[in-house]
Amino acid sequence: MTESTDIAITRLWGPMTALVLQNSPASGPRLRDLPAFVRAFAEVKLAAVHANRDLGVLDEVRAKAIAEAANEVARGGLIDQFPVRVVATGGGTATNMNVNEVLASRAAQLVSGDADLTIHPNDHVNRSQSSNDTYPTATKVLLVRQAHEVASALRELARSFIQQAEQNIGVERMGRTSWQDAVVVPVSATHRAHAAVTERFADQFEAAAQTLLAVPLGGTVLGTGVGAPEGFGPSAVEHLADITGLPLRPSADPIDAFMHADGYSALADTAARCASILFKQCQDLRILSSGPNGGLSELMLPKLQPGSSIMPGKVNPAVPTMVIQATFSIRAAATGVGMAVAAGDPDIFGQGPAVVAGLSPALTELASVVSVLTTKCIDGLRWNQARLAVLGSRPFDAAINQAENDGYDAVAGRSARMYLAAQEDGNEHTQR
Numbered sequence: 001m002t003e004s005t006d007i008a009i010t011r012l013w014g015p016m017t018a019l020v021l022q023n024s025p026a027s028g029p030r031l032r033d034l035p036a037f038v039r040a041f042a043e044v045k046l047a048a049v050h051a052n053r054d055l056g057v058l059d060e061v062r063a064k065a066i067a068e069a070a071n072e073v074a075r076g077g078l079i080d081q082f083p084v085r086v087v088a089t090g091g092g093t094a095t096n097m098n099v100n101e102v103l104a105s106r107a108a109q110l111v112s113g114d115a116d117l118t119i120h121p122n123d124h125v126n127r128s129q130s131s132n133d134t135y136p137t138a139t140k141v142l143l144v145r146q147a148h149e150v151a152s153a154l155r156e157l158a159r160s161f162i163q164q165a166e167q168n169i170g171v172e173r174m175g176r177t178s179w180q181d182a183v184v185v186p187v188s189a190t191h192r193a194h195a196a197v198t199e200r201f202a203d204q205f206e207a208a209a210q211t212l213l214a215v216p217l218g219g220t221v222l223g224t225g226v227g228a229p230e231g232f233g234p235s236a237v238e239h240l241a242d243i244t245g246l247p248l249r250p251s252a253d254p255i256d257a258f259m260h261a262d263g264y265s266a267l268a269d270t271a272a273r274c275a276s277i278l279f280k281q282c283q284d285l286r287i288l289s290s291g292p293n294g295g296l297s298e299l300m301l302p303k304l305q306p307g308s309s310i311m312p313g314k315v316n317p318a319v320p321t322m323v324i325q326a327t328f329s330i331r332a333a334a335t336g337v338g339m340a341v342a343a344g345d346p347d348i349f350g351q352g353p354a355v356v357a358g359l360s361p362a363l364t365e366l367a368s369v370v371s372v373l374t375t376k377c378i379d380g381l382r383w384n385q386a387r388l389a390v391l392g393s394r395p396f397d398a399a400i401n402q403a404e405n406d407g408y409d410a411v412a413g414r415s416a417r418m419y420l421a422a423q424e425d426g427n428e429h430t431q432r
Contacts, residue, residue, distance in 0.1 A: 011081065012078065012081045012101065012102045012105035012106055013081055013082075013083070013098055013101045013102050013105070014101035014104070014105065014121060015101075016094075016097040016098075016100075016101060016121075017083070017084060017094075017097060017098045017101055020084050020085075020088050020089055020090055020094040020097075020098070021083060021084065023089040024084070024085050024088045024089045024094075025085065028085045028086070028087065029085065029086045029087075029357060029361075030082065030083055030084065030085055030086065031082035031083070031084050031085075031086060031095060031098060032079050032080060032081075032082045032083060033086070034086060034356070034360060034361075035076060035079050036142055036145065036146070036360070037086075037138065037139075037142050037356060037360060038073060038079060038082050038099070039073070039074050039076065040138040040139075040141040040142040040145075040244075041095065041096075041099045041134070041138040042070045042071075042073035042074040042099065042103070043070070043074050043138075043141065043240060043243050043244055044134050044137050044138045044141070044217065044240060045066070045070045045099060045100075045103055045125060045134070046067055046070035046071060046074060046239075046243055047217070047236045047237070047239035047240035047243055048127070048128060048129050048134075048217070048236050048239075049063050049066045049067050049070065049125075049127075050063075050067065050235075050236075050239040051128070051232050051235035051236035051239055052127050052128055052232070054235055055229045055231060055232060055235065057127060057128065057229050058124060058127055061111060061114070061117065062107070062111075062117070062119055062124050065107035065108070065110045065111045065119060066103055066104075066107045066119065066124060066125055068107070068110055069102075069103045069104075069106035069107040069110065070103055072106065073099075073102065073103065073106075074243075078102060078106065081098075081102045082098055082099070082102065083098075084098040086353055086356055086357040087353045087354060087357045088353065091131075091350055091351075091352070091353055092131045092132075092134075092135030092136075092350070092352050092353060093131040095131075095135060095353070096126070096129075096131040096134050096135055097121065097131075099125075100121035100122065100125040100126045101121045103121070103125045104119045104120060104121040104124065104125045107119045107124075107125070128218075128220070128227065128228035128229060128232045128236075129217075129220065129228070130219075130220040130221050130227070132216075132219065132220060132221050132222065132258065132348060133216045133217050133218060133219045133220055133258075134217065135352050135353075136215070136216055136257075136261075136349070136352055137215040137216060137217040137240070139264075139352055139355060139356055140212040140213070140215050140248075140263070141215075141240070141244055141246065141248075142356070142360060143209070143212055143264070143267055143359065143360065143363070144209045144212050144213060144246055145246075146360060146363040146364065146367070147205045147206065147208055147209035147212075147267055147270075147363065148205070148206065148209055149363070149367045150202075150205050150271070150274075150363055150366050150367045150370070151202040151203075151205040151206050151209075152202075152367075153366075153367045153368075153370040153371045153374070154198050154199070154201055154202040154205070154274070154370055155198075155199065155202045156370075156371065156374050157198050157370050157373060157374045157378065158194075158195040158196075158198040158199045158202065159195075160374045160378040160379050161191045161192070161194040161195035161198060161378060162191070162192065162195045163379075164187075164191040164378065164381065165187075165188040165189075165190075165191035165192045165195065166188070168187040168188050168191065168383055169186075169188050170186075170188075171186070171187040171188070171383055171385060171388065172184045172185065172186055172187065172388065172392055173185055173186075173187050173190070173298060173383070173388050173391075173392055174388070174391045174392040174395060175395075181394065181395065181396065182395070182396055183395050183396050183397045183400070184392055184395045184397055187383055187388075194281060197277055198277075201270070201273070201274045201277065204270045204273075204274075205267075205270055205271075205274070208263075208266045208267040208270045209267070211263040211266055211267075212263045212264075212267065213246065213247055213248050213249060214248075214249050214250065214251045214252060214257065215237060215240070215248050215249070215250065215251060215257075216250075216251045216254060216257040216258060217233060217236050217237050217240065217250070218232050218233020218234070218236055218237065218250065218254075219233065219251070219254040219257065219258060222255070222258050222347050222348055223251075223253075223254030223255040223256075223257060223258040223259075224254075225254070233250050233254075234250055237249065237250045258347065258348045258349065259344065259346075259347060259348065259349065260344070260349065261340075261341045261344060261349040261351075261352075261355070262341060264337055264340075264341055264355050264359065265337060265338055265341045267359065267363075268333070268334035268337035268338060268359055268362075269334060269338070271330055271333070271334050271359070271362055271363060271366055272330065272331045272334035272335070274366065275326075275327035275330040275331050275334075275366065276327070276331065278323055278324075278327055278369075278370070278373075279323075279324055279327045282317075282319075282320035282321070282323045282324050282373070283320070283324060285299060285301065285317060285320045285377070285381070286317045286320050286321065286324075289301045289317055289381075296387075296391070297384055297387050298383065298384055298387055298388055298391065299381055299382070299383060299384065300381065300382045300383070300384055301317050301319075301320070301377060301380075301381050302319075302376060302377060302380035302381065303315045304318050304319065304376060305318055317377075319372060319373055319376045319377040320373070320377060322369065322372070323369045323370075323372075323373050326365050326366070326369045329362065329365065330362045330365060330366055333358040333359055333361070333362035334359070334362065336354065336358040337354075337355050337358055337359050340354040340355055340358075341355075394418070396415070399411050399412075399414075399415050
């Protein structure tokens with residue numbers, strides 16, 4: 001049997017999907033590469049079929065078969081039947097129809113004993129819906145879940161920082177301004193500050209998720225509700241909340257919900273700002289652990305793997321370096337989301353695929369690298385107390401206190417002479 005015959009027999013998607021595949025590039029991420037999004041879309045279809053059944057616009061036999069098919073997809077089944085690109089010709093309609101066609105075909109298989117019963121992707125699976133409302137609803141379900149996953153990973157990281165703070169009570173390090181010596185800083189305070197900003201971003205991700213809980217399902221075309229029976233929207237959203245376990249609610253203003261997508265920007269901006277802080281934290285780790293001979297060597301990071309293919313024994317800060325590089329794509333994705341949100345049409349935001357293609361992988365990446373940073377780096381880092389004692393032997397704490405009595409200028413002169421002598425001692429030691 002040829003490959004083409006195999007596909008013809010086993011494929012569940014139909015003519016609309018075939019046209020999209022024909023007219024879209026052959027490469028690029030596919031819906032099957034984002035199973036969490038396919039799951040969310042199937043859950044939207046399941047909620048819709050329940051509402052249609054409750055309102056009497058879909059018969060019990062078809063409703064049961066479509067619901068069974070949607071449940072199968074929501075559990076991760078048939079994932080290979082979603083070959084459409086995430087960003088495809090037709091935008092959200094292409095995705096919606098790929099789902100409609102697969103569910104219709106699978107539901108038809110489930111009622112194959114009734115030869116007179118047909119299940120149509122538009123007339124039955126898509127009943128009372130439009131790509132206009134199903135796509136953003138599925139997107140919001142997806143992103144809410146991902147935002148909570150990132151928040152959970154960040155809280156684990158914060159707990160790791162707190163553990164480091166508790167393990168290093170009484171340890172002090174030289175604080176610096178403009179990379180010059182300043183005053184003594186408790187290591188525990190440094191790690192508590194790390195934990196504070198990490199917890200703050202976990203809170204912000206959860207707050208951003210809250211803005212996405214209002215979904216436009218039932219608005220059909222442009223928020224008008226045309227083509228849906230009275231009461232479909234509230235019923236479908238209630239079913240979707242039960243299915244997903246999320247406290248979803250209908251959009252307060254359907255027209256606003258279709259015109260504006262600022263909730264995506266809020267989440268993307270949170271991801272970008274979080275990535276910036278992670279960049280800073282990991283860069284700090286790289287600097288403080290620099291050495292072991294030519295740098296600060298205040299921190300000792302877990303030795304995970306060789307750092308060079310030519311320098312035997314060299315070990316680099318592998319995890320912080322990975323996280324830093326990951327933040328580049330996360331911040332770039334957030335910029336893309338902002339551009340997409342600004343590019344909406346007068347009556348509808350039609351750039352949903354660009355949001356899914358950019359923001360969903362970025363959130364997956366963010367949650368993943370934060371988890372690795374926690375377990376492979378922060379949990380195992382240690383402070384080099386002997387090195388801290390040497391570098392922190394001449395802080396400016398005493399000079400600040402002396403200036404209160406003797407005046408700034410007098411103390412500044414003594415401090416300058418003291419540090420010049422220390423530098424000369426260091427030079428003599430180096431020459432010897």
